[in-house]
Amino acid sequence: MGNRVNATNNNGAFVNERANDSLVKVRGLSFRRNERVILEKVDIDILRGKITAIMGPSGTGKTTLLRIIGGQLHPLQGSVEIDGLEVPALSTPDLYELRKRMGMLFQTGALFSDLTVFENVAFPLRVHTRLPESLIRDLVLMKLQAVGLRGAQALMPAELSGGMARRVALARAIALDPMMIMYDEPFTGQDPITVGIIMKLIQQLNATLGLTSIIVSHDVVEVSAIADYIYVIAEGHVMEHGTPAELGHSKSPWMQQFLQGLPDGPAPFHYPASDFATELFGAPGA
Amino acid sequence: MINKRWVEIAVGSFVVISLAAMVMLAMRVSNLSAFSTDGVYEIEARFHNVGGLKVRAPVTMAGVHIGRVAAIELDSQRFDAVVKLAIDDKFNHIPLDTSAAVFTAGLLGEQYVALEPGGDEKFLKQGDRIRIAQSAMVMEQILGQFIFNAAAGDKENKK
């Protein structure tokens, strides 16, 4: 499906290398919601220590893919392997054990509205560890310092701006020092400065903590700037994948439309409909 | 965030208030206080017929409330009603030859057991039996007797 930039036949060695070094291996993944096909036979590899982006138009199942990787949704078919574990087949305790090693940043931040910023970040530590209070405090302050919000520790989530809430959520997601972190639309609806901060944070955390990052987004410019590898999903399929530079040179007209943000092209401006004139004036002779 | 201490104090008071409400319902509103088993002794009376007497009906002497009906059972040998009366310990000088009767409070009121004291020197103790017991008046029997007597009276008048 689609026009692969790194086609298997002319760069087989590269594909194998990717498969061996990948933390997350998605193979033949299909998912349907009420008979509607969301994902159809999707193959994706997420490399260790890299930032991998999953891009595509809104409503193409990017978030669904994240939820399947996180074990919150069950795929119809196919396998999802994280660090050698087959996610859909895990028992609940094993899944929870795996989730302790994964962080997820939700679109809205999803901070617990009845807890302060400090308590939000401390939450995973308090639930999953038996560390003494003083150590928890130090850890929380370190994480908050990393996202630059140590000064906001006493605030309630309602008092934060959207960008600050996301940064706190990020601090919370890295509280348990996960091996992998998933970002769901981290840039959507943020002002340029906040977008810049979040981009810098994603890169910084990935480098300093040795994380593996998955970003789900449709913001072409930002993602191209920080991602090591990009998968583009549309209509349930992987349309293309490659490094940002490779995708930029893609010959596919659809890809060019997506990257440049053109209103019309292979992806039509109009939702499928009958002929406009016919619908307005009625069928001739009627 | 609301102060944790205040929350706990409030919840504690809530529990105390609700316990107080339950105690009030139990002791002040209902008959639980009048039904405690300590401070009473039980005596027994046998009636041919107790009518509509209910468990927990009052037991009175000279119109004063002195106890309650604790249980009503049927003696399956003699077909008597065995009524256990729980009498308050305060009233422990009831003569042994006291008689009991089932009366009705007012025309339509509930039935109760009235004790009529005798003159014995000895007193009733736990487990004693009242020898003389007068059954309840059953309306149908009274009416039947009345009609029978009236008919008999007519006959005698005609003689």
Next chain:
Amino acid sequence: MIATLLQDFGRVTLTAIARMGRGNLFMLRVLHALPSLRFGGPLLVQQIYSVGVLSLQIIAVSGLSVGMVLGLQGYNMLVDFGAEQSLGQATALSLVRELGPVLTALLFAGRAGSALTAEIGLMKVTEQLSAMEMMAVDPVKRIIVPRFVAAFLSMPMLAAIFSAIGVLGGYFVGVGLLGVDSGAFWSQMQSKVNFGEDILNGFVKSIVFGLVAAWIAVFEGYDAVPTTEGVSRATTRTVVETAFAVLGLDFILTAVMF
């Protein structure tokens, strides 16, 4: 035409059955997760505060006014038969057997049940429940169980407070304002209100209502469609369903008990 009507009817029925099934499964999950409560003492205290303590005001005010109205109406009715001495008994019996548990449950659904549904629903909308799952914390254990237990425990306590305050309200009107004899008020009440039959049965009623109200409130919140509209619908459903369930169950329980 008739076929369409039948189809609509069938769809509504099927949806209702599916919802009941989800509700029962959810209840099983909650019951299964109940033992997790032993780690969550502070969570439970916090929830009893927001569910029970914060409902105290409306319960106390309603209990007082219902008791006072009962005193007034009962007096007007009984005085015609010269039986105003029985006012205490009439007030206490109606409160303890019926009005206490039923009205408390209805008020509770409006005050605490709807708040629980809205809170849980909003947590779903803002992905807090999802986030918790992704942090390897079961939201049923962490969020639902403390709220369910708090609501379940608070209901009988609130019902007892309602009845007690109602009796005091009846006393205030009957004895304080209308001049019924205080001794007769209490002694008639005590001789006619039976602990086992009236008080305990009323208490059992309030426990059953508490279970139902708590169940509906947390289920509707957890099952809400995660949109603003979905949460507002769920909140309404909580109040309506609790009212229907409580009134229906009250009839059944009364028929069985008294």
